[in-house]
Amino acid sequence: MFRDLITDTPWPEAPGTRTALGPVPGAASSAAIAELASVANEGRPLVVLVANSAEAHILERELPLFLTDSMPVFTLPDWETLPYDHFSPHQDIVSQRLRTLYELPRLTRGIVILPITTAMLRTPPQHYVEGNTLDLRIGDTFDPDAFAKSLTLNGYRAVETVFEHGEFAVRGALLDVFPMGSEQPYRIDLLDDEVETLRTFDPETQRTVDRVEQIKLMPAREFPIGGEAIHRFQMAWYDSFEGDADLCPAFTEISAGRVPGGAEYYLPLFFERCGTVFDYLPDGAALILLGDHHSAAQRYWHEITSRFEEYGIDPRRPLLPPQRGFMPVEEIYANLGQYCVLELKLDEQSPAHARTQLKPPPQLTDSDGPGSYQEKLKRFIEDHQGPVLLCAESQGRKEVLLENLAKAGLHPEPSANWPSFLESGMSFAVTVAPVDRGVYAGPGLPTLVSEAQLFGQRVAQRRRRKTQEETDTDAIIRDLTELRQGLPVVHIEHGVGRYLGLQVLNIDGDPAEFLLLEYAEGNKLYVPVGSLHLISRYTAGDPDTAPLHRLGSEQWEKARRRARQRAADVAAQLLEVYARREARTGHAHELDESKWQRFCESFPFEETPDQAAAIEAVRADMCAPKVMDRLVCGDVGFGKTEVAMRAAFIAAQNGRQSAILVPTTLLANQHHDNFRDRFADWPYTVEVVSRFQSAKDLDGIIARVQSGEVDILIGTHKLLQSDFGFRDLGLLIIDEEHRFGVKQKDAIKALRAEVDILTMTATPIPRTLNMALGGLRDLSIIATPPARRLSIKTFIREHTIALVKEAVLRETLRGGQVFYLHNEVKTIEESARKLGELLPELSIGVAHGQLREQALEKVMSDFYHQHHHILICSTIIETGIDIPNANTIIIERADKFGLAQLHQLRGRVGRSHHQAYAYLLSPPRSLITSDAQKRLEAIEAAGDLGAGYQIASHDMEIRGAGELLGAEQSGQIHQVGFSLYLNMLESAVAALRRGDIPDIDQPLDTGTEVKLHVPALITEDYLPDITTRLVLYKRIAQANSADQLREIQVEMIDRFGLLPEPVKNLFTAALLRVRAQRLGISEIDMTDEGGSIEFTSATVVEPAAIVNLIQSDPQCYSLSGSGKLRVKKALPTLLSRAEFLENLMSPWLEAA
Secondary structure (H helix, E strand, O other): OOOHHHOOOOOOOOOOOEEEEEOOOOOHHHHHHHHHHHHHOOOOOEEEEEOOHHHHHHHHHHHHHHOOOOOOEEEOOOOOOOOOOOOOOOHHHHHHHHHHHHHHHHOOOOEEEEEHHHHOEOEOOHHHHHHOOEEEEOOOEOOHHHHHHHHHHOOOEEOOOOOOOOEEEEEOOEEEEOOEOOOOOEEEEEEOOEEEEEEEEOOOOOOEEEEEOEEEEEOOOOOOOOOHHHHHHHHHHHHHOOOOHHHOHHHHHHHOOOOOOOHHHHHHHHOOOOEOHHHHOOOOOEEEEEOOHHHHHHHHHHHHHHHHHHHOOOOOOOOOOHHHHEOOHHHHHHHHOOOEEEEEOOOOOOOOOEEOOOEOOOOOOOOOOOOOHHHHHHHHHHHHOOOEEEEEOOHHHHHHHHHHHHHOOOOOEEOOOHHHHHHHOOOEEEEEOOOOOOEEOOOOOOEEEEHHHHHOOOOOOOOOOOOOOOOOOHHHHHHHOOOOOOOEEEEOOOEEEEEEEEEEEEEOOEEEEEEEEEOHHHOEEEEEHHHHHHEEEOOOOOHHHOOOOOOOOOHHHHHHHHHHHHHHHHHHHHHHHHHHHHHOEOOOOOOOHHHHHHHHHOOOOOOOHHHHHHHHHHHHHHHOOEOOEEEEEEOOOOOHHHHHHHHHHHHHHOOOEEEEEOOOHHHHHHHHHHHHHHOOOOOOOEEEEOOOOOHHHHHHHHHHHHHOOOOEEEEOHHHHOOOOOOOOEEEEEEEOHHHOOHHHHHHHHHHOOOOEEEEEEOOOOHHHHHHHHOOOOEEEEEOOOOOOOOOOEEEEEEOOHHHHHHHHHHHHHOOOEEEEEOOOHHHHHHHHHHHHHHOOOOOEEEEOOOOOHHHHHHHHHHHHOOOOOEEEEOHHHHHOOOOOOEEEEEEOOHHHOOHHHHHHHHOOOOOOOOOOEEEEEEOOHHHOOHHHHHHHHHHHHOOOOOOHHHHHHHHHHHHOOOOOOOOOOOHHHHHHOHHHHHHHHHHHHHHHHHOOOOOOOOOOOOOOEEEOOOOOOOOOOOOOOHHHHHHHHHHHHHOOOHHHHHHHHHHHHHHHOOOOHHHHHHHHHHHHHHHHHHHOEEEEEEEOOEEEEEEOOOOOOOHHHHHHHHHHOOOOEEEEOOOEEEEEOOOOOHHHHHHHHHHHHHHHHHHO
16 A cells, blocks of 8 residues: 555655655554565665654564564664763663674665664764674684683673673683673683684573584674773873863773773764764665654754753763764754655645555544444444454453454454455454554555554553573572671581681691681681581571670570470471361362463463472472462562463363452452453453442352352452352462451461462562471472563662652653652652652653542553653552553652562562663661661662562561461570571471471481592682682582582583592592481591591491491401491592492492
């Protein structure tokens, strides 16, 4: 339809011409671009300039509906920072920009979307991106030092472990690098001076994924750093600015080879001449201009100049004049004049060379006449007398529409996309695409009707999420075992001390590594790294006030004894609860494998490994004949809801009802939409009860629940009232568990006897976490973030107007939205008025719990559909709607919130792959309590993804853990630390299960100590990073099978290269320890002349076996005391000692 209109125009062949085509209202612009791309695309790409990033996103979303084949669509992303900002763009954005700039000149087909504000940024010259891109293949000669130097010059950072774009690490013959523009990091393996293998690896686990033949290395930044480039930068600085350069942090940092935040705005100083985006476009590229690009460019230019005037007066941070860093509006349009340009006009009044018949899509909600939307749509189709394609926002919405349209006698056929609909000649069809605008060309002609035209703006979930690679649950262990100097730790035999670091000491002439601990009165204790399993982190309150024990005193013994006594009492109560729970038989669900498979496959994202494990655990629980009681702890937005949906599916398959309990009405409605989407293709009914419904509706739903017509019911605590008689309730899912009070929990407890319960939360309250860790409930942790999630940058600042303004503008200029949390309903309107005065050009919405339902729903819906830039709200958003486009949250008086609450609130942002910011505003430090200060520091420290579980354990440290079953706050836990208390509890429970009485005087099992008198340590030149060394020591010390040790060995060789001798010795000793521990041996000490083996009182080795051994060779073996076997034998090497011990223990192991 558009192709014929441009046949007589110079586009796309004649450079220097400009053609206007219009009007193209609604989604017609996307349809036009998709159709014209195939015309223009004979050997050239189509470049579309739009007004801003938000329009670029819309176009990216709508194009797939109108494209016939898989045409590549590129977007050159914006830096997403303010002009002259103090922040640098995120590494992933720089990576995508460099990738696009590198590909652009080579493109022969495809669509490139370019916001005009992004096109105004000056770019590095083309020769920089081309010339600094390295190709590396297997077999190339390779000098690692020169290569590392060239990486540094290209802006890569040398690190210990490679996690993100632009980092590299050298370890002997291995070199890890994460190139810009690449999906995965690479590991380069050298043999002498040539490349032997190239492998990709997973940054989370650091394990190899695949082999490749060649890699492309882009520069790490859009400007060079180091050597010649720094000299050019300094000369250009002296030419550009007056005053003392050494007083400017930016100058001194860059001169020292470091990159300060915001260095990108000095880009012109690094090159003789900067480039522009137009330098990268291939010859003869066809251009399309769309939207109000001219005024957008002028607004942006005004923003740049006003920020230059505002911030350019600081002599310590002089700024380059706008013309040098950005293209003025005149220059960008002069550049456009050299291309063949087609301008798409949106409204009818604009003059155009070629006119379309298109009209603004009609709003069927407003069309006159009574009746439901089905009737209005039916009337429209009758009057229109032409083909109509109805577009649903998601699969679930499509099912709902089909159901309701059938009542009005309308039966649309399914269609894949717009071009196939036009070819098919169908009169009425339906398709699924995330499109909010329609296409209308008048009566009789093909028309696209979107859901927004039927209902006004509705809220639908849209995720921009990619699939996910495997990661490792050890990630959590790794975080929890991270020891910093000065942290308190618990040693089983000596009590609580402070960790001071690692030290290498020479013992009998052999180097060995020790942890240094400091106890009360300054006493020091050296712990060999082989005994790391005796040490755990002290978590039972504030690390600063941990009760340090005196070495050699009774104090620790007494504390330990009291705690064991307490643990034994609790264990007896626990067992009673366990026994009651085990004795109850629940319903063993049956599962139709083929249906389950189909349901799993309709999940649009790949499950993360933790999520898959949680789903598997829930499935096993429900299919077993006992009652499920499981806690799923996963961070905000990490996919807990899918676990719940799978559980509900199992219940529904068995004809049993599921109830889903949520804390707020907003969340109930969101879950309702999500569940309907997910269960769209299945014959199960999903209903919601909330205060948004009338009494009549509620009565209808209650009746259907009682008769068993409703399979899945979602609601707030109304669900727990006694008038809800479920016909056969099989599953209760509690979402955001930390938001319910004691009364609701008691009502839930009454159900516990026969209903499967699944509890979900991001930040469990200390007691819940405690119960799960104590084994009272089963625990699944989801700690792996979906791919392309960035952690949230968190700042704790005092409240200033300038800071608020800057934070809001940084977000809104990149097309995003802002949550502004003001938690006092009395003054919230006043706060909104002040913000409005500060930022008059932005639209502001207000939401709090005292609004009427319809008003609240409307504000949230408007914010979702980007009609408001800022939402000023109370904590009602804590469990609100997912808004992937809101990536900044500003929290006033953050010192008044609890830790878990701050974490939940912060989790409202960062749900897409943009860098998210959280600003916690508080009064000056001197005015807030020390607990509040600790909470703020804890949340700033736990900025990583998946930190919810960590926060809960921090919360436990700040508030204390509480007793497991009773109301008694436990002083004993404080004395010995939480993890040791748990160990005591576990061993007491195990003893009672065996039918023994827990012996509180028996020493705790400290494992086996193996001394082989050879150097056994991870040497510093093999692995310089202390934290990684500690974590590996701990993993080796905790391994309890030969397979686990082999796994760690393979991983170390993969990550750090071949093992040196001392590390091999460490593994030999560890393997002997694993075997000796199974026999109940407490110590092995072997030198070159023999040695001794000491048995515990509970050893499994038969006394007869030892007597026989001594009788068989009295020269070699003798007994010393009751439990020590002495050995006299020449064992000069480590190998001979290891072999001797293996041969000695093998028959004992077989007999045991």
